[in-house]
Amino acid sequence: MSKLNGNGRDVNKIVNAAVTEYHSKPEELIPILLKVNQELGFIPAEALELISERIHIPESRVYSVASFYRMLSTKPTGRHVIKFCESAPCHVAGGREVWNALLKELMIQPGETSPDGKWTLKTTSCLGVCAVGPVMMVDDDIYGNLTPGQIPDILEKYE
Amino acid sequence: MNAIKSLDDLQKIRDAALAKRKLGETSGSKQVIVGMGTCGIAAGARETMKSVLDFIEANNLENVVVTQTGCIGLCEQEPIMQVVMPGQEKVTYGKVDAEVAKKIMKEHVTDGKVVQGNVITI
Amino acid sequence: MTYFRSHILVCNDPECLEKGSMEIMQALKSELSSKGLLDEVQILDTPRIGNCESGPEILVYPEGFHYINLSKENIPFLVEEQFLKGRPVNDLLAPPKKEEAQELGEPTAKEIRVVLRNCGKIDPQNIEEYIAEDGYQALAKVLTQYSPDDVINTITQSGLRGRGGAGFPTGKKWAIARDSVDGQKYLVCNADEGDPGAFMNRSVLEGDPHSVIEGMIIAAYTIGASQGYIYCRAEYPIAIRTLNIAIEQAREYGLLGKNIIGTDFSFDLEVRKGAGAFVCGEETALIASIEGKRGEPRPRPPFPAVKGLFGKPTNINNVETYANIPQIILRGADWYASMGTEKSKGTKTFALAGDVKRTGLIEVPFGITVREIVYDVGGGIKNDREFKAIQTGGPMGGCLPAEYLDLPVDYEKLTQAGSIMGSGGMVVMDDETCMVDIARFFMEFIQDESCGKCVPCRVGTRRMLEILTRICNGEGRDGDIELLEALSAEIKQDSLCGLGQGAPNPVVSTLKHFRSEYEAHIYKKECPAKVCRALIRYEIQADKCVGCTACARNCPVNAITGEAKKTHYIDPDICIRCGICKQVCNYEAVLVT
Numbered sequence: 001m002s003k004l005n006g007n008g009r010d011v012n013k014i015v016n017a018a019v020t021e022y023h024s025k026p027e028e029l030i031p032i033l034l035k036v037n038q039e040l041g042f043i044p045a046e047a048l049e050l051i052s053e054r055i056h057i058p059e060s061r062v063y064s065v066a067s068f069y070r071m072l073s074t075k076p077t078g079r080h081v082i083k084f085c086e087s088a089p090c091h092v093a094g095g096r097e098v099w100n101a102l103l104k105e106l107m108i109q110p111g112e113t114s115p116d117g118k119w120t121l122k123t124t125s126c127l128g129v130c131a132v133g134p135v136m137m138v139d140d141d142i143y144g145n146l147t148p149g150q151i152p153d154i155l156e157k158y159e
Numbered sequence: 160m161n162a163i164k165s166l167d168d169l170q171k172i173r174d175a176a177l178a179k180r181k182l183g184e185t186s187g188s189k190q191v192i193v194g195m196g197t198c199g200i201a202a203g204a205r206e207t208m209k210s211v212l213d214f215i216e217a218n219n220l221e222n223v224v225v226t227q228t229g230c231i232g233l234c235e236q237e238p239i240m241q242v243v244m245p246g247q248e249k250v251t252y253g254k255v256d257a258e259v260a261k262k263i264m265k266e267h268v269t270d271g272k273v274v275q276g277n278v279i280t281i
Numbered sequence: 282m283t284y285f286r287s288h289i290l291v292c293n294d295p296e297c298l299e300k301g302s303m304e305i306m307q308a309l310k311s312e313l314s315s316k317g318l319l320d321e322v323q324i325l326d327t328p329r330i331g332n333c334e335s336g337p338e339i340l341v342y343p344e345g346f347h348y349i350n351l352s353k354e355n356i357p358f359l360v361e362e363q364f365l366k367g368r369p370v371n372d373l374l375a376p377p378k379k380e381e382a383q384e385l386g387e388p389t390a391k392e393i394r395v396v397l398r399n400c401g402k403i404d405p406q407n408i409e410e411y412i413a414e415d416g417y418q419a420l421a422k423v424l425t426q427y428s429p430d431d432v433i434n435t436i437t438q439s440g441l442r443g444r445g446g447a448g449f450p451t452g453k454k455w456a457i458a459r460d461s462v463d464g465q466k467y468l469v470c471n472a473d474e475g476d477p478g479a480f481m482n483r484s485v486l487e488g489d490p491h492s493v494i495e496g497m498i499i500a501a502y503t504i505g506a507s508q509g510y511i512y513c514r515a516e517y518p519i520a521i522r523t524l525n526i527a528i529e530q531a532r533e534y535g536l537l538g539k540n541i542i543g544t545d546f547s548f549d550l551e552v553r554k555g556a557g558a559f560v561c562g563e564e565t566a567l568i569a570s571i572e573g574k575r576g577e578p579r580p581r582p583p584f585p586a587v588k589g590l591f592g593k594p595t596n597i598n599n600v601e602t603y604a605n606i607p608q609i610i611l612r613g614a615d616w617y618a619s620m621g622t623e624k625s626k627g628t629k630t631f632a633l634a635g636d637v638k639r640t641g642l643i644e645v646p647f648g649i650t651v652r653e654i655v656y657d658v659g660g661g662i663k664n665d666r667e668f669k670a671i672q673t674g675g676p677m678g679g680c681l682p683a684e685y686l687d688l689p690v691d692y693e694k695l696t697q698a699g700s701i702m703g704s705g706g707m708v709v710m711d712d713e714t715c716m717v718d719i720a721r722f723f724m725e726f727i728q729d730e731s732c733g734k735c736v737p738c739r740v741g742t743r744r745m746l747e748i749l750t751r752i753c754n755g756e757g758r759d760g761d762i763e764l765l766e767a768l769s770a771e772i773k774q775d776s777l778c779g780l781g782q783g784a785p786n787p788v789v790s791t792l793k794h795f796r797s798e799y800e801a802h803i804y805k806k807e808c809p810a811k812v813c814r815a816l817i818r819y820e821i822q823a824d825k826c827v828g829c830t831a832c833a834r835n836c837p838v839n840a841i842t843g844e845a846k847k848t849h850y851i852d853p854d855i856c857i858r859c860g861i862c863k864q865v866c867n868y869e870a871v872l873v874t
Binding site: 025026027028029030031033034061064065068069070071072086087088089091092093100124125126127128129130131133140 | 557573574576634640723859
């Protein structure tokens with residue numbers, strides 16, 4: 001029997017597809033988790049269990065890996081994930097002001113998801129585009145040379 | 160494409176690539192190069208590229224080759240766009256947003272006049 | 282597709298046509314055909330080669346010979362010399378062109394581009410453009426003429442050291458991996474560039490991926506590896522995509538896979554994406570991550586060269602190290618060793634960021650001074666402010682003050698000065714930077730990225746962060762500096778991997794060079810750079826305020842009172858020190874004290 005998560009997606013099907021894509025290999029655990037995370041927005045408990053069964057490694061190890069890496073989440077995230085660069089070059093280039101504008105606009109704290117399920121706010125280590133800092137990523141889109149005034153316009157682009 | 164099986168094969172591909180490049184340079188076509196590294200994209204290079212392509216389509220420009228390249232090391236000037244007119248030196252523009260790109264396409268690529276305000280000088 | 286060994290481009294501009302370029306073309310055709318060379322040499326007409334004053338003119342590729350003022354009578358001799366005997370006819374060549382004016386975006390005089398030579402010049406998604414720039418020539422040379430020992434000797438002589446930061450001699454590393462007796466060996470490229478402010482590797486991966494791939498194939502041949510991995514951080518989606526395209530093209534061209542360039546050497550390559558963990562840049566953690574485990578470091582020895590990926594001998598180098606290899610093979614060890622200092626040879630890429638005018642990527646020979654980097658290459662400090670410090674080596678590096686501006690940059694000199702080379706991030710700071718705040722900032726980063734496996738790093742960095750935070754908040758106590766020093770020594774000595782061992786560096790180096798700033802925070806409750814919010818006050822100067830009300834209207838907490846056209850006042854108890862009033866004031870009336 002297949003299980004559905006909150007987004008109405010079939011967890012079983014998504015896990016199976018990810019595991020098959022990476023040939024059920026235990027050493028491909030991270031790519032598998034990334035794939036599931038990408039599809040579902042996070043890795044629900046039943047996915048951890050299914051992956052453990054399919055590639056024959058203990059669920060504890062699957063969980064230990066899923067909880068270790070910053071890009072994997074075991075908690076539900078919003079429809080869009082904002083990753084704000086908190087590294088020194090962006091900090092020096094005025095990142096603090098942009099960060100404050102972002103907090104003000106979203107009205108959530110880092111690590112939190114907005115009540116309407118639209119946004120999750122995260123900080124990230126350096127995105128490597130320091131010369132155009134401050135920088136943030138919304139999902140896979142990268143924005144540089146940010147000013148506090150641009151924040152509302154950028155957020156408005158997302159449904 | 161046949162796999163390279165010998166040093167000779169490699170030389171042939173190299174020569175062909177060089178000849179092709181020279182042909183491009185001497186065939187009278189105009190070249191527009193947009194820096195599409197992450198820093199370029201973060202600074203808005205996608206919009207720049209789109210603006211260039213839109214301009215070409217809207218004005219039915221022929222003989223314009225649009226290519227992309229990686230990071231040139233001048234990230235703070237991104238988005239960077241370069242224009243090579245036949246028989247002329249390459250001109251590098253900095254901070255090229257969609258509007259500036261349109262201007263460059265019109266004044267430089269179409270009419271052959273360099274857009275002075277955005278040329279990067281070191 | 283047919284390959285011609287040579288191409289002749291004949292100019293067909295009206296001027297050249299008038300001077301008889303068509304006759305030249307005919308003469309070339311008949312001469313080539315009589316010598317049976319028509320299958321090997323292609324004749325093409327092309328508009329405009331030179332300025333047509335010296336027409337008819339032709340170009341011969343691949344050599345790029347430019348012949349001018351040709352007549353029919355020259356052709357038989359030209360064809361014989363050029364295409365049968367393979368040497369140019371000097372009498373007919375165009376005089377060498379004057380040096381072209383320096384192109385914009387080109388390196389400044391102090392720069393030498395080896396690793397970055399193709400970046401921003403070629404289309405990274407087209408392997409042919411790399412091949413046109415002598416790409417894969419070094420690989421062909423190695424596979425056909427070099428034994429693994431020859432490669433190791435060349436690399437050792439070149440003096441190349443690991444560009445990941447530690448600076449271990451590359452030739453020696455490869456020799457250890459080659460000498461490990463085990464059937465299966467692996468080759469890994471560390472592209473987990475996590476240092477904040479460092480993006481040299483990203484630029485190479487995005488701009489010239491084949492140089493890294495070629496370097497890796499040469500390394501694999503040398504140590505005897507059949508499978509390689511490029512471990513690239515997930516924060517670089519474009520680099521990953523470019524790499525995958527490049528690998529696919531290299532496979533298509535027979536440069537990866539079985540029987541590379543027709544030899545019996547086989548090697549293949551795969552990109553592994555990280556999942557966001559800074560510590561994975563540490564080689565044993567990186568290996569664990571490729572194996573699908575938590576990216577936690579383990580004690581060394583055994584070193585990866587002996588027992589690495591999946592328990593097999595593994596050679597790990599950084600992106601930049603591999604990208605140097607093809608050029609060293611092609612241009613020779615002596616050429617490479619001619620650049621740099623006694624112990625640090627060649628060039629190094631740096632990511633220049635912070636308060637410098639020209640931020641971005643640079644490549645300079647070792648031995649260049651900090652001053653040259655900041656002022657000549659970087660164009661000086663933004664807004665012409667004062668240089669205060671340069672932070673090198675990433676979060677585990679150190680800050681060097683103005684006294685070190687004339688320090689020659691190499692591995693040893695930086696270490697002696699209390700910083701490190703690291704992977705090549707350089708953050709320039711002006712006099713508006715608070716060094717205690719910067720130290721706290723880096724500690725916050727380290728604390729966040731500590732993997733938690735060993736206690737000194739996990740708990741020690743947390744304690745250090747707490748102390749630094751209270752100093753910045755104006756709650757520093759007598760003895761805090763000594764406590765920081767004691768903790769630094771212990772964490773450095775007892776941590777498991779480089780992350781923990783280097784963690785105290787920003788504090789140690791700022792304490793060494795900017796101790797008075799710490800003291801001012803703790804004892805005078807002052808922040809000399811006027812950065813730490815708890816230690817500063819915003820005040821409106823009565824003689825400058827015109828009562829425009831801009832500050833009062835923009836203050837987010839309504840801390841500013843005053844009537845229009847009269848001096849305004851900031852209530853320090855309500856003020857949150859956000860600085861907006863100072864930004865919006867057009868009369869420079871807001872003062873930070």
